[in-house]
Amino acid sequence: MYQILRQIVRTGIKTEAPPAPDQDLRVAAQRLERAMLETLGRALVIRQIDAGSCNGCELEINALSNPYYNLEALGIKFAASPKHADLLLVTGPVAKNMEVAVKRAYECTPAPKLVVAVGDCGANGGVFGESYASCGRVANVIPVDVAVPGCPPTPLALMTGILTAISSR
Amino acid sequence: MRLLGQDLEFERLPGAQPVHRAACDDAGLLAFAAAAKESGGRLVALWGSDERDRGTGFALHVAFALAEGLALVTLALPAGHPEYPDLAPLFPAANRLQRAAFDLLGIVARGADRRPWLRHANWPADFHPLRRDCDASRQFPPQNEDYPFVRVEGEGVHEIAVGPIHAGVIEPGHFRFSVVGEKVLRLEERLGWTHKGVEKRFEQFRLADGHRLAGRICGDSTVAYAWAYCLAAESLSGCQVPQRALWLRALLLERERIANHLGDLGAIGNDAALSFGLSQFMRLKEDWLRLSAELFGHRLTMDAIVPGGVAVELADPGGQRIREQCDAIERETHRLKNIYDEHAGLQDRFLTTGRLDPALASEYSVSGIAGRASSQSWDLRTQNPIAPYDELDTQIASHRSGDVAARVLVRFDEVFESLRLIRRIVDRLPRGGLTAPLPAAREGSLGVGWIEGWRGDVLVALSAGAEGGIRRCHAHDPSWHVWPALEHAIMGNIVPDFPLINKSFNLAYSGVDS
Ligand code: SF4
Numbered sequence: 001m002y003q004i005l006r007q008i009v010r011t012g013i014k015t016e017a018p019p020a021p022d023q024d025l026r027v028a029a030q031r032l033e034r035a036m037l038e039t040l041g042r043a044l045v046i047r048q049i050d051a052g053s054c055n056g057c058e059l060e061i062n063a064l065s066n067p068y069y070n071l072e073a074l075g076i077k078f079a080a081s082p083k084h085a086d087l088l089l090v091t092g093p094v095a096k097n098m099e100v101a102v103k104r105a106y107e108c109t110p111a112p113k114l115v116v117a118v119g120d121c122g123a124n125g126g127v128f129g130e131s132y133a134s135c136g137r138v139a140n141v142i143p144v145d146v147a148v149p150g151c152p153p154t155p156l157a158l159m160t161g162i163l164t165a166i167s168s169r
Numbered sequence: 170m171r172l173l174g175q176d177l178e179f180e181r182l183p184g185a186q187p188v189h190r191a192a193c194d195d196a197g198l199l200a201f202a203a204a205a206k207e208s209g210g211r212l213v214a215l216w217g218s219d220e221r222d223r224g225t226g227f228a229l230h231v232a233f234a235l236a237e238g239l240a241l242v243t244l245a246l247p248a249g250h251p252e253y254p255d256l257a258p259l260f261p262a263a264n265r266l267q268r269a270a271f272d273l274l275g276i277v278a279r280g281a282d283r284r285p286w287l288r289h290a291n292w293p294a295d296f297h298p299l300r301r302d303c304d305a306s307r308q309f310p311p312q313n314e315d316y317p318f319v320r321v322e323g324e325g326v327h328e329i330a331v332g333p334i335h336a337g338v339i340e341p342g343h344f345r346f347s348v349v350g351e352k353v354l355r356l357e358e359r360l361g362w363t364h365k366g367v368e369k370r371f372e373q374f375r376l377a378d379g380h381r382l383a384g385r386i387c388g389d390s391t392v393a394y395a396w397a398y399c400l401a402a403e404s405l406s407g408c409q410v411p412q413r414a415l416w417l418r419a420l421l422l423e424r425e426r427i428a429n430h431l432g433d434l435g436a437i438g439n440d441a442a443l444s445f446g447l448s449q450f451m452r453l454k455e456d457w458l459r460l461s462a463e464l465f466g467h468r469l470t471m472d473a474i475v476p477g478g479v480a481v482e483l484a485d486p487g488g489q490r491i492r493e494q495c496d497a498i499e500r501e502t503h504r505l506k507n508i509y510d511e512h513a514g515l516q517d518r519f520l521t522t523g524r525l526d527p528a529l530a531s532e533y534s535v536s537g538i539a540g541r542a543s544s545q546s547w548d549l550r551t552q553n554p555i556a557p558y559d560e561l562d563t564q565i566a567s568h569r570s571g572d573v574a575a576r577v578l579v580r581f582d583e584v585f586e587s588l589r590l591i592r593r594i595v596d597r598l599p600r601g602g603l604t605a606p607l608p609a610a611r612e613g614s615l616g617v618g619w620i621e622g623w624r625g626d627v628l629v630a631l632s633a634g635a636e637g638g639i640r641r642c643h644a645h646d647p648s649w650h651v652w653p654a655l656e657h658a659i660m661g662n663i664v665p666d667f668p669l670i671n672k673s674f675n676l677a678y679s680g681v682d683s
Binding site: 054098126127 | 289291292296298305306307308309311313333334336337338339340341361362363364365366367369370373381382385386387388389391432445447448449451452454455458462468469471504505507508511677678679680682
């Protein structure tokens with residue numbers, strides 16, 4: 001225990017300032033009222049869905065929880081079920097084998113059903129494109145509010161995308 | 170030449186690695202597979218190809234790892250009834266490989282398990298995308314699949330179904346547990362959810378740019394896949410990669426190994442209720458990735474390895490920065506290892522949990538970190554090492570207990586060893602060019618690349634198409650062998666330990682589904 005505490009003290013606080021929203025990432029205009037956005041800005045629950053990613057995007061989404069980005073400190077949490085989520089963070093081109101599961105998760109998500117499509121794959125199908133096995137970009141399967149390009153997008157780009165989804169114009 | 174005293178005539182393929190290739194018939198394949206097993210070899214990969222445009226029907230390719238290197242045997246299959254002998258009785262890991270080969274190509278392992286693997290009822294059963302006459306751009310309406318899971322009957326037995334979408338930030342898969350109380354009697358996995366049609370997609374890439382797709386089959390192993398792809402392309406075209414580029418590739422590969430091991434060490438601690446471990450190791454990993462971004466322009470170093478060489482350079486004071494960071498990470502990892510070692514609660518969760526018996530690991534041809542934690546001493550960096558590993562004298566990690574604790578120890582050992590290798594690479598980096606042009610390849614020529622990624626050995630078999638195109642590219646992830654072994658390692662454990670056990674293996678989903 002002593003060693004753990006010592007290490008915590010030695011490490012100190014690493015958290016850095018969050019980035020500003022970027023309206024260029026919007027795919028659709030902001031649908032939400034100011035009051036709603038203010039609430040979400042303090043407590044946003046995200047459900048992440050890997051719809052067919054290569055796992056590169058997941059690595060960077062996981063990095064959001066590290067002490068540098070510390071997403072939780074902004075009141076943003078990951079939930080285990082879409083039923084508890086305000087926002088779906090969807091990676092990958094949507095694999096044909098995931099199409100039904102992604103649609104179901106979207107249906108289970110309560111309003112406001114914000115969707116952020118992640119990565120070049122989520123935004124435009126990426127290197128995988130469309131085929132018998134790939135539905136391409138996320139917007140081909142469910143409505144998308146914000147798309148964050150990058151392969152994979154950096155944690156800062158991901159944060160920007162998430163904050164854009166809950167920012168007013 | 171002959172291998173294992175078998176009646177097959179092998180020819181060595183051009184390239185830096187010992188890859189020997191022979192044609193065989195049904196009986197020859199079975200005899201060779203049996204001899205490979207007998208000699209302590211393992212099944213590395215199994216795939217098919219459509220050769221009907223050359224008038225020779227289909228072909229089945231099976232790769233074995235032997236003391237002599239890689240043995241690749243090819244069996245011609247008639248166009249009308251493309252069948253071959255079931256290899257699963259000898260190598261049970263062949264089961265899913267054979268099912269995937271059927272889904273993609275319609276070639277049949279005689280008398281074997283015929284359940285689909287990559288196909289989930291979302292395209293017709295007779296739609297085989299890798300057949301040359303198949304229009305693979307067609308899409309079909311999705312269907313619900315009624316997959317025939319094996320049921321366990323008995324008093325008090327019930328089923329728990331998990332996935333495909335999991336509770337955390339992880340890739341999708343479906344797990345069906347049969348349990349009594351909390352105890353797992355049986356686990357059956359259903360994967361294939363992230364199948365994106367990669368092998369068909371390769372046909373739309375050029376030999377000179379297929380590394381971009383290869384590097385996105387499994388994002389956490391982008392360096393290993395890109396290197397394996399490039400090695401295959403360079404072997405079949407006779408490209409001589411400059412020494413400096415080879416050393417830089419090894420630098421990137423060892424950096425990828427450390428990045429993943431650091432992340433896993435944190436996540437495994439977290440799954441055993443030590444969130445301190447997660448935040449500490451994630452911090453170290455972040456420092457590591459930031460230096461990669463600074464020096465090589467990308468946090469995961471995607472697209473850094475290109476056919477003919479590398480697209481990155483290590484200029485001053487990059488080497489010094491890397492050396493200093495290695496020292497810092499080493500110091501901190503030692504400190505954290507001490508904490509892990511002495512944490513009674515953690516060790517209690519790690520020890521004897523999720524044990525993969527060495528005999529079972531061998532049965533399933535398990536390699537990589539999972540193998541090395543269960544007495545399977547396979548590591549391409551020490552066996553048939555290619556440059557620069559032939560000058561680096563890599564120490565192989567090896568543990569016997571096969572439990573979560575052993576998989577944690579293998580990772581710690583490998584972090585320290587890779588830090589040593591990285592310093593050595595930086596100190597001895599040869600001068601010279603970074604790329605060589607990729608010579609034109611003869612259509613149909615075959616190249617193989619085989620690289621020890623952080624998870625295990627990644628294999629790419631590449632066949633050149635007309636005018637710089639790709640005829641066929643098959644990529645194989647080491648997780649193919651560990652997934653079925655995990656079904657055994659979980660037996661007798663309790664359901665709440667599954668996340669910890671699963672994380673201690675940290676197998677690829679996209680890598681096997683691709
Ligand atoms: S955007 Fe890049 S990292 Fe993300 S899933 Fe696609 S290929 Fe992988």
